[in-house]
Amino acid sequence: MNWFLRRNTRCRREQGCEIFYIPKEKDLYVVFWHISGDKQLALSLNKSDITLYEKLGQEVTIAAETNGKIVIPVSNRRYIKANKLSKRQLSEALINAQIMP
Numbered sequence: 001m002n003w004f005l006r007r008n009t010r011c012r013r014e015q016g017c018e019i020f021y022i023p024k025e026k027d028l029y030v031v032f033w034h035i036s037g038d039k040q041l042a043l044s045l046n047k048s049d050i051t052l053y054e055k056l057g058q059e060v061t062i063a064a065e066t067n068g069k070i071v072i073p074v075s076n077r078r079y080i081k082a083n084k085l086s087k088r089q090l091s092e093a094l095i096n097a098q099i100m101p
Helices: 010-015 087-095
Strands: 017-024 027-034 040-043 050-055 058-060 070-073 078-082 098-100
Touching: 027 087, 070 078, 078 087
Parallel strands: none
Antiparallel strands: 017 027, 027 078, 040 070, 040 098, 050 058, 050 078
16 A cells, blocks of 8 residues: 655655655645654745644644744654645655754
8 A cells, every 4th residue: 555655855864854745635744753853854845835733633833934944843753734735846845854953
């Protein structure tokens, strides 16, 4: 079954992130976490591009944008819903993401 589609992004290979794509009906979700459990992820996206969830259905506020980037926590398992982003656009943002302490 291809429910979880693993993508080897730079974040995962070099910096300890685990990222899986989840197609759900017409929406695209990503489940992710960092192996240390105590990092943040800087993405070149606008706040309106994604919705962040602690658990599916439990939305978390994204901190303010700074210099065209948003910073989201990667502690514990979290979910991103792509709001009008294609899988390619979201993948590019994750590939170019920066792990921050």
